[in-house]
Amino acid sequence: MRTLPAATASLIAVIALGACSADQPAITPPTAAPSAAAPAGVDAFLAAHGLEGKSVTEIVDALDATNDDREAGPFGSVRSGELILADDTSEISLPIEDAFYLSIAPYVGQTHECYNHSLSGCQGELVDADLDVTIVGDDGTQIYAGDATTGPNGFVGFWLPRDIDATVTITADGRSATTRVGTGADDPTCLTTMRLG
Structure with missing residues (x-):
């Protein structure tokens, strides 16, 4: 198991607090999707984890359908109005507006x-x-x-x-x-x- 810088470890601990996981069909999926208008850091983060071009719904469903990300990341937390994703070097936030x-x-x-x-x-x-x-x-x-x-x-x-x-x-x-x-x-x-x- 690799060690993380203290700040990153704290970030991941915050995301992990009060947390859980899932899988199942989208009923009323959010329409907000990372796009060309997204900041370069967001695009780079998503590309680094094979999530480029995916909507927030698709990202949540993809990460929730497997336990593969538990060691390697990205580490995610679904909040009422946003999806927070982090790895050992950075954190991004994607809005969840319509669902x-x-x-x-x-x-x-x-x-x-x-x-x-x-x-x-x-x-x-x-x-x-x-x-x-x-x-x-x-x-x-x-x-x-x-x-x-x-x-x-x-x-x-x-x-x-x-x-x-x-x-x-x-x-x-x-x-x-x-x-x-x-x-x-x-x-x-x-x-x-x-x-x-």
Whole structure:
């Protein structure tokens, strides 16, 4: 394992705090994409990690679908309004304007605390688990209804409309859990409290 300069190690620790991971289809993906208008440092960072030309949605989905980045990076944190990416030399921030990414790790026996979802940090209990998921807005709008599968990190992620309140129900192997979520500026992007019982 390589050692990092102290400042970089602190940066990565900040990104990793309150973090987790996911995988699943985009419901309402953000339209903001790194483009020719992005600062040169952003373009260089994305190119260095094979992410050039990808939208924020594609970057999150690509990094969340694997555990390969846990050692090598980039290390990512999904916040309500931005995606922060870092490696051992630099950090970039990409806006998430049109949607809210919520990563969920349902569990049966063990879980951990999490607030901002880390694309290279947390590990959920139920790996490659088949789930039945419904997400219904308080106004009755069905946002998602169907099958989903947790990734190698035990998480499943959903792109949701911003600034709503909704009810999430997850069922797996005859066990289920229901909880309320919000997608506002101060709401968590990581949900690890859904105990299937």
